[in-house]
Amino acid sequence: MSESANPAQPAVPTPFLLRRLHSLAGLLPIGAFVIMHLTTNASVVWGELGKGGVETYQHEVNFIHSMPLLLLIEIFGLWLPIAFHSILGFYYAFTGTSNVKHYGYGANWRYALQRFTGYFGFIFILYHVATLRWGWTWLPFSSGFDAHMAASTTAQAIRGGMDPTALAGFLIGALYLVGVLALVYHLANGLWTFAITWGITVSEGAQRRWGFACTGFGLAMAAVGTMAFVGFVTLDIEAAQQTESQMHAEVVNADTPAINELADNDNNNTTHQR
């Protein structure tokens, strides 16, 4: 009681506030973004199955890149929240010691798995963002992302970079598939514990029912993520490049002549023509 009367003390204890912000950040914005990101990726297999996918995906990417202040959205809406959730998450995870060896129950395994997928998912996100967004292509088996050549460069990256070997392709492909599935688990199970943490599901029945809902959500997201993965792995990269160049040219030609010229130079000099 005396704490709240003291103006030097925050009204809500800081450790508690950080905990709840950590919990909230996992859902908003990170969880919401993951849902959007995976469904956007899956658009590569939408349309006339295998034909319209490249166009649909390119269209989605163009929309995202047309957003105003995209970099600020990325920094404050994604990178900082993810860093916050990860760093605190590592700290919180280290306060626990898994005991599935003695108590091998489902919920206890999910507890352990939530922490493991957190560690693994963080490494995956770091590699993924560093190579495809920050262009750290010096990282092993990697290549960058080009927003004008969205599907082809994504497919290239997932297959192990510009000069893929069988090993690189397998390693990076596995990293992406396992990474996505791990994060989907982390999100679905996180939704389940979120409801307990905030006191939304109190009774055992409510927790069980919400568990079914989260399982369904997780399976659906896993299907969406896997669909996108298969779409990029099986993509005809050369055909995709042609479609993308064509789309880019249409956009460029629709603009003013001056920009047209600049863009043409750009087209000739950079990665757009492979």
Added chain:
Amino acid sequence: MTTATQSKARTIRFKIKRSDGPGKPSYWQTFNVPVNKGEGANVISCLQYIAANPITADGTATTPVAWKAGCLEEVCGACTMVINGKVRQSCSCMMDTVAPNEGDTITLEPMRKFPVVRDLFVDRARLFESLKRVKAWVPTDNLWDLGAGPIETPEQHEVRYKLSECMSCGCCMDACPQFHKIEDDAKWQNAFIGAAPISQVRYFNLHETGATLKTERLNEMAAKGGISDCGNAQNCVKHCPKSIPLTESIAAVGRDTTIHAVKQFFTGK
């Protein structure tokens, strides 16, 4: 035991993790204990046999194994220990159920999360300190007559009676991956409090007079080592010998703490 017929008798091997005192290294010893079917032998009666016959299975004389027991009917929690890898009361661990055959082995270890005093005897003082942390009582000390107590509906009674059955045995804490053994009692205050005291917060906040201390209890829940340290592994509810819905209590107190914190955020008190 001598009057028992041969067909009813069997020998059970007890593998016991022992330690000669606080901070002393642990070691394992095995004892053979004769048991008769249908005579209600439990871990305590077998430990009594070992105390009377402190000779290991290989014939070496040793010190009697120390343990603690109280009620012998699973309502005091004193005899809690780790049996075959899982925490439970040893008085209600019946030999005819867990070791029905000749030569069956029972493994006994002291509780993992409480400081060992000797052998299977642990110091559970932290449990009492935890109850003090959450003010697990109804404040009735006054100089005037408080009158009749509050009327409780059967529905309230049903919820609270179950919560009142907690005997502070520590099973929920021993099975919890977020609860750790701490020898230094100065560090108990900021360490995770565990499921039982959280359930007691719910229990006493549901009581009309007990609720006078609700704010203080929820402040403790919002403090370091409170409700947020729960990782939802839910081992606690699986190992509560009284089947108290501990995970429901954790969620209910989580809800109350959320509401409490939102109020604090906007009103400052």
